[in-house]
Amino acid sequence: MRQEGATLGAPMKLELYIREAAKRLAHSQTPLLDARVLAKHALGLDDAALILAGDRPLTEEERAKLDALIERRAKGEPVDRIVGEKEFFGLTFKLAGGVLSPRPDSESLIEAALKRRARDSNLRILDLGTGTGCLLAALLSAFPKAEGVGVDINSEAVSLARRNLERLGYAGRATIIEGDFASAPPGPFDIIISNPPYIPEGERQSLPKEVRDHEDARALFAGPDGLAAYRRVIEESRARLAVSGLIILELGAGQDGAVSELALTAFPGAKLSFEADLSGRPRALVIAPEGGAEKSV
Numbered sequence: 001m002r003q004e005g006a007t008l009g010a011p012m013k014l015e016l017y018i019r020e021a022a023k024r025l026a027h028s029q030t031p032l033l034d035a036r037v038l039a040k041h042a043l044g045l046d047d048a049a050l051i052l053a054g055d056r057p058l059t060e061e062e063r064a065k066l067d068a069l070i071e072r073r074a075k076g077e078p079v080d081r082i083v084g085e086k087e088f089f090g091l092t093f094k095l096a097g098g099v100l101s102p103r104p105d106s107e108s109l110i111e112a113a114l115k116r117r118a119r120d121s122n123l124r125i126l127d128l129g130t131g132t133g134c135l136l137a138a139l140l141s142a143f144p145k146a147e148g149v150g151v152d153i154n155s156e157a158v159s160l161a162r163r164n165l166e167r168l169g170y171a172g173r174a175t176i177i178e179g180d181f182a183s184a185p186p187g188p189f190d191i192i193i194s195n196p197p198y199i200p201e202g203e204r205q206s207l208p209k210e211v212r213d214h215e216d217a218r219a220l221f222a223g224p225d226g227l228a229a230y231r232r233v234i235e236e237s238r239a240r241l242a243v244s245g246l247i248i249l250e251l252g253a254g255q256d257g258a259v260s261e262l263a264l265t266a267f268p269g270a271k272l273s274f275e276a277d278l279s280g281r282p283r284a285l286v287i288a289p290e291g292g293a294e295k296s297v
Contacts, residue, residue, distance in 0.1 A: 012063065014039065015054035021070045034079050038069045041083040089138035093164050099157045100220075102134040105277035106195055109248050110138045112275035112284045113191055116246060119143055121190070126240060127151070128181050128194040128233050133161030133174075135193050140170045150176045151184045154218060181236045188242035196229035198252035226252060230259050234266045234287075247287040256282040263287045 012020075018035045025031035040050050042065045058066070072082050080086040080101050085094050088102035089110055095101055117123065123146040127136040130150030140146055150165075152158050158178040165171045177183055199220050230249065237247050251259060260272055267289040277283035 011057035011059075013055055013057055014043075014050075017058055017063070017066065021066070024070060024074050027076070028073070034073055035070065037079050038073060038082065039066060042066050042069055086132075088132075088134040089141065091134070091137055091141060091168055093132045093134050093137070094160065094167070095132065096160045097156045099154065099160050100131045100195075102132060105279075105283050106135065106250055107138070108275045108277045108283040109135060109193060109195070109250055110142060112248050112273075112286050113139060113193070113246070114142055115275075116286065116288075117143070117191070120145060122146070123190040124148070124188065124242070126184055126187065126189040126192045128184065128192065128236065129153075129196050129229070130161050130176060131157050131195070133164045133176065135195060136161070136174060137165055137168050137170055139191065139193065140165075140173055141168075147173045148175075149185055149189075150174065151179060151181060152176070153178070153180050181232050184236060184240060187240035188245065189240055190242050190245045191248060192233075192237045192241055192245065193248045194229075194233045195250040196233050198226045198229060198250070198255060200224060200226040225258075226255065227258055227262065230255075230262055234262055238266060241289065244288075244290045247289075249285045249287070251282055251285055253281065256285060259285055 018039050019032070021035040021038075022031040025034050028034050036050065040046065043050075043053070043062060045053060069082055073079060078101065080095060085092050086102050087093070088104075089107050093102055119142065121143055123143050125136060125139050125146055125148035127133075127139075127148060127150040130136055130152045133150055136148045136150045140148060150161050152161065155178055158176050161176045162171070165174045165176070177185075197218065197220050201224055233249065234247070241247060247263070249259060256274060263270060263272060263285065267287060271288040273286045273288070274282040275284035275286065
């Protein structure tokens with residue numbers, strides 16, 4: 001990344017560096033954004049400061065630090081893994097190891113809850129496969145009187161979720177348990193929410209490198225048909241759901257029909273509804289075994 005007309009190693013202005021760095025990230029769908037995020041992280045700048053610093057020449061130390069981060073991204077490491085955090089529902093979550101990183105589309109699960117329950121509801125929430133704790137923390141943020149339990153089999157995820165909830169100020173309203181779905185307390189819970197593994201094992205090699213190489217396989221794959229975890233979540237929910245409670249599940253692409261069948265087999269006569277993601281496809285399935293009355297308007 002050399003400024004035109006300058007000798008190799010000569011100081012380069014920050015904005016030019018970012019634009020040159022973006023050319024090295026052609027594999028990304030958002031190369032310029034990636035370069036800007038990494039520059040902010042490396043130099044400790046916010047959006048406004050990054051703009052103001054655009055004409056400032058980089059020091060050798062700053063450039064070396066940026067070069068190292070850009071190289072990691074060029075090799076396929078996700079930006080959020082490099083910076084060590086990800087925003088979800090207006091909250092910032094720290095990341096660690098291969099614990100599943102929050103996805104913007106998963107916010108549709110929180111929107112589904114908000115459309116069906118009043119914000120001042122005294123809810124008990126169960127998050128099966130809590131990961132970073134993002135779904136549980138987002139619900140505790142949205143429902144100030146709620147309390148919740150998160151369960152995860154990954155000890156690293158359990159430790160991370162506890163730290164995130166503590167840092168965000170929700171530790172007093174949440175408990176994180178290490179174990180499989182059957183380790184969840186007996187309830188009753190008003191909302192049982194889960195973003196379970198849902199990728200068929202046979203699709204492992206077709207996943208993007210950023211996902212395949214940097215996410216915990218236990219949070220991704222769910223047997224030959226991708227439905228194994230849904231079966232477990234629905235089964236464990238049967239004895240734990242409160243009367244008029246809701247089960248909210250994240251769906252993989254094209255799984256709305258199959259998961260709906262599982263839900264109706266376990267809860268005959270349940271009311272099913274969907275919440276779309278940013279691309280307009282069904283992302284959240286809402287199961288209301290007792291009819292799940294909508295919130296009052």
